[in-house]
Amino acid sequence: MQTVLICECKQEVSTFNPVPSHASDFAVSQGDDLIASHRLGGREVRGALNVFDTTPDLTAIGGYGARAFSSAGTLTAGGFAELANGFLDAVRRHRDVDAVYFAMHGAMAVEGEDDPEGHLLAASREIVGEDVPIVVSLDLHGILTDRILEHADAVVTYHTYPHVDFVSTGERAARLLVRVLREGVRPVTAKVSVPALVRGDELITETGLLGGFIGRAQEFEASADGLSAGIFIGNPFTDVAALQSHAVFVSDGDPERAATEATRLAESFWAVRERLQQPLIELGEAAARAVANEAGTVILTDAADATSSGASGDSNAVLLALREAGFKGRVLAPIVDPRAVEEAFAAGVGAAISTTVGGRMDTERFTPMPFTGRVHLLSEGRFPNESDGMIWSSGATAVLIGTTETLVVTSRSVSLFDRSLFYAHGQDPRSFDAVVVKSPHCQPSFFIEWTALSLNVDAPGSTSANLPSLGHTRCVRPIFPLDRDVSFIPRVQLFSRRRFGPRIDRAGDPE
Numbered sequence: 001m002q003t004v005l006i007c008e009c010k011q012e013v014s015t016f017n018p019v020p021s022h023a024s025d026f027a028v029s030q031g032d033d034l035i036a037s038h039r040l041g042g043r044e045v046r047g048a049l050n051v052f053d054t055t056p057d058l059t060a061i062g063g064y065g066a067r068a069f070s071s072a073g074t075l076t077a078g079g080f081a082e083l084a085n086g087f088l089d090a091v092r093r094h095r096d097v098d099a100v101y102f103a104m105h106g107a108m109a110v111e112g113e114d115d116p117e118g119h120l121l122a123a124s125r126e127i128v129g130e131d132v133p134i135v136v137s138l139d140l141h142g143i144l145t146d147r148i149l150e151h152a153d154a155v156v157t158y159h160t161y162p163h164v165d166f167v168s169t170g171e172r173a174a175r176l177l178v179r180v181l182r183e184g185v186r187p188v189t190a191k192v193s194v195p196a197l198v199r200g201d202e203l204i205t206e207t208g209l210l211g212g213f214i215g216r217a218q219e220f221e222a223s224a225d226g227l228s229a230g231i232f233i234g235n236p237f238t239d240v241a242a243l244q245s246h247a248v249f250v251s252d253g254d255p256e257r258a259a260t261e262a263t264r265l266a267e268s269f270w271a272v273r274e275r276l277q278q279p280l281i282e283l284g285e286a287a288a289r290a291v292a293n294e295a296g297t298v299i300l301t302d303a304a305d306a307t308s309s310g311a312s313g314d315s316n317a318v319l320l321a322l323r324e325a326g327f328k329g330r331v332l333a334p335i336v337d338p339r340a341v342e343e344a345f346a347a348g349v350g351a352a353i354s355t356t357v358g359g360r361m362d363t364e365r366f367t368p369m370p371f372t373g374r375v376h377l378l379s380e381g382r383f384p385n386e387s388d389g390m391i392w393s394s395g396a397t398a399v400l401i402g403t404t405e406t407l408v409v410t411s412r413s414v415s416l417f418d419r420s421l422f423y424a425h426g427q428d429p430r431s432f433d434a435v436v437v438k439s440p441h442c443q444p445s446f447f448i449e450w451t452a453l454s455l456n457v458d459a460p461g462s463t464s465a466n467l468p469s470l471g472h473t474r475c476v477r478p479i480f481p482l483d484r485d486v487s488f489i490p491r492v493q494l495f496s497r498r499r500f501g502p503r504i505d506r507a508g509d510p511e
């Protein structure tokens with residue numbers, strides 16, 4: 001019986017968010033609890049278990065799992081030390097396993113450590129030794145560092161955006177790991193870095209240009225010697241030294257083919273970089289168009305304050321713009337404000353409340369907005385999300401209703417790429433004239449398919465698609481679209497550990 005260790009460490013960070021995150025912002029599970037928490041979930045570990053559970057003479061062992069409640073600001077050094085110690089202690093306890101699967105994100109950032117995933121991989125490799133295969137699954141928004149590729153035998157990345165392939169990504173990673181373990185395949189990775197940061201609707205894989213690139217990666221994976229392929233578009237809000245885009249192909253012992261395919265994809269990606277940007281509407285104009293709209297619900301997409309991308313969530317900029325424009329319809333919006341929630345709990349359901357909302361966390365960009373209304377609902381903020389049923393936690397949460405505004409006010413940030421927060425607190429977006437959506441993209445059925453008007457707003461925030469406005473200081477320069485006259489000459493980097501036993505041919509006999 002062979003054993004595979006499973007560990008998880010996932011968070012996406014915006015380094016432009018001035019509010020740091022802490023170890024307490026992570027859900028932590030270990031051992032059997034880690035395995036049990038994922039068997040009915042919808043994430044990568046669930047997919048990996050689907051494969052490991054059905055592979056003869058193979059047992060999955062739960063190690064350590066740390067999953068952030070939401071994307072956020074840079075993790076404190078002390079917070080990472082706590083998580084890393086738990087993670088690596090689990091690896092030490094199971095150093096004698098036959099293989100390792102790590103579910104990671106790729107866009108963590110820590111005070112004093114730009115590459116926390118690479119740090120965990122390097123330390124884990126030192127513990128388990130050179131001959132134990134390690135396969136890592138990553139978000140396509142991950143920042144793929146050389147250190148990750150030096151210590152992992154292969155990486156597998158999401159193929160969809162918005163992300164709907166968590167489970168299948170875990171399955172792909174697990175199948176690759178089993179092939180390394182049982183068949184002796186020899187992964188060789190080709191990476192071509194592209195000096196471009198991208199954002200926008202063309203990244204929606206079902207309808208946009210990115211889907212074509214992903215299709216080519218999938219064709220490679222389906223070929224005889226294709227093990228893994230994808231494109232890492234990075235997270236433009238994680239301003240670290242390795243931030244840029246990457247085409248990555250992993251072949252079974254064929255570096256030339258991997259290099260050729262990665263180069264072709266990188267060149268194609270670079271050729272359309274101008275189209276891979278998000279057109280935005282100035283905030284005042286967006287508010288005026290909302291006032292003029294009479295056809296139905298208008299969606300105001302405030303991706304600059306997207307908590308699923310690492311923003312603080314306490315922007316009130318769109319609400320203030322609607323007030324200034326004289327919008328008279330009913331508005332639904334989420335906002336993070338722990339103090340306003342405390343005041344609501346102190347007042348109680350049904351009580352009148354006069355307070356301020358927003359602008360208490362990212363004080364560099366926002367100021368508190370006066371609000372008068374009543375406390376409609378109070379909750380502990382735990383609810384299953386609409387996308388995969390996993391439990392989310394927004395902390396103590398209050399619904400405040402004013403003359404025209406209904407605010408779902410949370411104590412901590414929570415992902416907003418679906419309608420879960422609204423529905424869990426009794427609010428149906430369809431019944432409002434305007435809805436503030438703090439996510440760059442949601443599944444079309446959640447909002448776009450039924451809304452009358454959808455506006456991508458150029459608002460302030462730490463996750464703005466107006467990338468030049470953010471003030472990058474650490475990423476590779478020059479880089480598009482932050483700089484002019486950026487050139488691109490493809491350069492292939494190859495990574496291969498090649499430390500495994502006899503390769504098995506198609507007939508099942510050693511070569």
